[in-house]
Amino acid sequence: MRVRTSKLARISGCNSSWFCAIPVLRIYEDREPSSRLISHRARTRAMSSLSPSEDAAAVLAWSISIPPKPLPAVDLIKRICIIDFDNTLYRSPVPSNIWDGPSIGILRDKDRLLGGGWWQTPSILDATIDRRVDPDINSQVNRERRYPDRWNKPIVDIALRADQNAHTLNVLLTGRNRNLFSKTMLRIMRNVGFAFDLIVLKQNHPQLGHEFTTTMEFKKCFISTLLSHYRKTERISIYEDRPGHSRQFRDFGDEFNNEVVRNPLVQPRVRFDVVQVQPAHRDLDPLEEIKQVKFMLQRHNKLAQTVDASSRPPPARLFKRVCHTSYMLSPETTHTLLVKFRLKPRLNPHEVDFFGRYIPIKMGKCEPSEIETLGGMGAQVQFETISFGSYSDYIWAVRVKPVGSKATVSTINTIPTIILAKRIDVTEAFVQRIENWEDVCPGDPRYLMFSATVGEQLQLQISVPRTTSQSTGVGLPRQRMLLDQPLG
Structure with missing residues (x-):
């Protein structure tokens, strides 16, 4: 979510029962240049010429709700809760x-x-919606089936409590394009179990008709319109997953209250809380x-x-290429290794990538003769764990050896090694820095014997060459040298 926010001291001083930060939320700010601020004074003058019914209509014009949900009375609303959609309320897919x-x-x-x-x-x-479920069935069970693991439950709880509070206006605000995404957004929100007062997507200005150049310009203009209508608002809380937007909301809140100081009879100061939400995607x-x-x-x-x-x-094409040839582990083996070495419970998944999926043989594609010496593609080899090591909380790995005297293996590392996890800001080459290895022998709870299969790890690559005048990187001829075969 993005919203104006006051200082962190204001947030930490929160004594509201349902606006207080919950454990999964982190409140912080990131410095990023602010986009052009919408003048609250200009917005106030524009709205002041409207009658109460026209004023409410101006707010409703931003919402896609069908039919429009009647707006609460101005005197009733003391708080506004604004929630971002992607990776805040909803675990949207990312590449x-x-x-x-x-x-x-x-x-x-x-x-x-x-x-x-x-x-x-x-x-x-649209692909996040399970079309096998009857859209007219609104039970909680069917909602969970329809959007499995898509909702960020703590933020859903906040939105639900806001919906149940008569003095709070509950708003969903997203930079998704209104013309493109209205239908999908309404389908998703239909079965969430509660109704936002306003569901607002990015569009041209409803009254002025001009196009917003940025998502933040759009959001700040909408919030100005909202506060011009609900002039008795005491507090606004914005839930946002993008640190840069959080900073811009903070600046916007300060600008808003500076205008209030100069025009105290128009509107009281509003407490702006910007709550930084840990991004959640699926x-x-x-x-x-x-x-x-x-x-x-x-x-x-x-x-x-x-x-x-x-x-x-030039035409865009899709290719697949071989990242590495390896002894590939089954998902069950990967899970067992991570459980035995108890990495996931003690490492932050937002800072660490978990692996444990392969024992590398060679980066890239092996020649047919090399594959033949390994027993052919799909050949299975039995391994057992022999030691565990890590380097300065940067990388964690386990060494293994083939079981049986007749087993012949070839790996990048002198001793076959499985990287279990690494920090996202380091490379796999850090495994070479591990010096202290703990023995893992039969009888040790961490000991495991498992089977691995000779295979290739594929990765997809898109070729969208720029025109000569636009080119800033590799051209198509060089890029094709890196690729294997195009996908059909």
């Missing part, structure tokens, strides 16, 4: 690690693909994610055909 880094950048860029990127493609959000099923990206590339290529030939962008 997963099945793509290489540059490809994730392409997907996130709204301008790289014709037709828009990941956040401008409604079918991706990936799509890999096959569904590939399907959605293929649709985006096909859309790009189709639209490219409508562009004049002299400026037509």
